[in-house]
Amino acid sequence: MAVVVPAWIMITVLVLEAALVMGGLPVTLKLERIIPLGSHELELSRLRERDGLRHGRLLQSSGGVVDFPVQGTYDPFLVGLYFTKVQLGSPPKDFYVQIDTGSDVLWIGCNSCNGCPESSGLQIPLNLYDPGSSSTASPVSCSDQRCSAGMRVSDSGCSGQGNQCSYTFQYGDGSGTSGNYVTDFLHLNTILEGSTTSNSSARIMFGCSVLQTGDLTKSDRAVDGIFGFGQQSLSVISQLSSQGVTPRVFSHCLKGNNGGGGILVFGEILEPNIVYTPLVQSQPHYNLDLRSISVGGQVLSIDPSVFSTSNNQGTIIDSGTTLAYLADEAYDAFVGAITNTVSQTVRPVLSKGNQCYLITSSVTDIFPQVSLNFAGGASMILNPPDYLVQQNSVGGTAVWCIGFQKIQGQELTILGDLVLKDKIFVYDLAKQRIGWTNYDCSMSVNVSADLNTGRTEFVNAGQMSNDGSSRDQRKSMIALILHIFGLTGLFL
Numbered sequence: 001m002a003v004v005v006p007a008w009i010m011i012t013v014l015v016l017e018a019a020l021v022m023g024g025l026p027v028t029l030k031l032e033r034i035i036p037l038g039s040h041e042l043e044l045s046r047l048r049e050r051d052g053l054r055h056g057r058l059l060q061s062s063g064g065v066v067d068f069p070v071q072g073t074y075d076p077f078l079v080g081l082y083f084t085k086v087q088l089g090s091p092p093k094d095f096y097v098q099i100d101t102g103s104d105v106l107w108i109g110c111n112s113c114n115g116c117p118e119s120s121g122l123q124i125p126l127n128l129y130d131p132g133s134s135s136t137a138s139p140v141s142c143s144d145q146r147c148s149a150g151m152r153v154s155d156s157g158c159s160g161q162g163n164q165c166s167y168t169f170q171y172g173d174g175s176g177t178s179g180n181y182v183t184d185f186l187h188l189n190t191i192l193e194g195s196t197t198s199n200s201s202a203r204i205m206f207g208c209s210v211l212q213t214g215d216l217t218k219s220d221r222a223v224d225g226i227f228g229f230g231q232q233s234l235s236v237i238s239q240l241s242s243q244g245v246t247p248r249v250f251s252h253c254l255k256g257n258n259g260g261g262g263i264l265v266f267g268e269i270l271e272p273n274i275v276y277t278p279l280v281q282s283q284p285h286y287n288l289d290l291r292s293i294s295v296g297g298q299v300l301s302i303d304p305s306v307f308s309t310s311n312n313q314g315t316i317i318d319s320g321t322t323l324a325y326l327a328d329e330a331y332d333a334f335v336g337a338i339t340n341t342v343s344q345t346v347r348p349v350l351s352k353g354n355q356c357y358l359i360t361s362s363v364t365d366i367f368p369q370v371s372l373n374f375a376g377g378a379s380m381i382l383n384p385p386d387y388l389v390q391q392n393s394v395g396g397t398a399v400w401c402i403g404f405q406k407i408q409g410q411e412l413t414i415l416g417d418l419v420l421k422d423k424i425f426v427y428d429l430a431k432q433r434i435g436w437t438n439y440d441c442s443m444s445v446n447v448s449a450d451l452n453t454g455r456t457e458f459v460n461a462g463q464m465s466n467d468g469s470s471r472d473q474r475k476s477m478i479a480l481i482l483h484i485f486g487l488t489g490l491f492l
Contacts, residue, residue, distance in 0.1 A: 089134030104230035107207030115212035117222035175214025255441035256421035276435035289375035296368035321416025331406035
């Protein structure tokens, strides 16, 4: 006789770092802050410059909980970088990689790399991947269909040496990387019923970079590589979902204050207030159809065609951008509406070309809500801290500036972390939609993953601490509480 597996399972995970779940369960990553700068008086021009470099990149099993330690920050006055540690190869070796929703490929600096940094200002050890030292590494040939997939998006080619599939990524800031594709095992530490195992793994294809140029050679924010979270076939999430390891959906909730942090999961965060809008089809990035902008409940007089999607126009969701950027033709109307609303209460001033305000009370008591209105009736509500940045404070007076910037002469709108924080975002690639809702990201979330097995499984994932304790110390405090809601069959 056999017992039918329950169709509905609730797993409550009390963790100090969240978890990635294999075999159809979600993947959860905890986000932590890192080293702050010496002063909050970081000029917006420097943030725009850094985002400009970032935008160059845009234009070019069985059950268990698998836990990835994620570090970094999105705060504009801290080092704007999220990174996680992955294990690759046999025997497994640790690599720190940037989490990047604006690109697709996971690539790691490899042995004999020219230009790879040897140290990092992030206080992390840097390692180089050596295919020759991994017993499970295998090169990807030019005839491999995955190489052909890369060629279709113009970043892969064929190496003259050894018939190997190669790639070159060139970024708008002049930096770049190139190398060859390899396949090897991505290892995951699975936690099940309080015990830790390390036998979960999946073979993936990733880049082995042998050349880095430009800012990628600098050590101040150096990591071992970049972990692309895009939607193309070579992204890790696409590879794992095609193997039946994870669903083709991921979510995040970035905490905006009190030490930062947040949650990033492979799976769908469940929250009743989430609204969805379709992804614009046939686009390489996460493009949405923005229809209008409201300030204080009043729709601005902006021609909707300003937000339409084309090669160099449209609205992009990008967690790697620090600030937010409005299409040139929409910017003045947006800033003017906010200034007109508060001009009787605060003193508007210009600071190095940026619209700022001298404020002696809370911005939430003075400034209006902003609504970004998308196709399908989905609106994104922005509270004042979602579009303002505090520049400095003198005595009892604070200087707050419009955090939205414009790219002169361009009609590209980019919603970065200034907007994305304090909200749940769900990237549902299977249904080609993105959803969101305002949320306190210090709270736990329910996550669902459905791999067409006839069941839905949940993880209640949240953070209990942000103190930076080691992962091994925190694991001793992990508890799994299983709630079986019902059975869908009978004993045989």
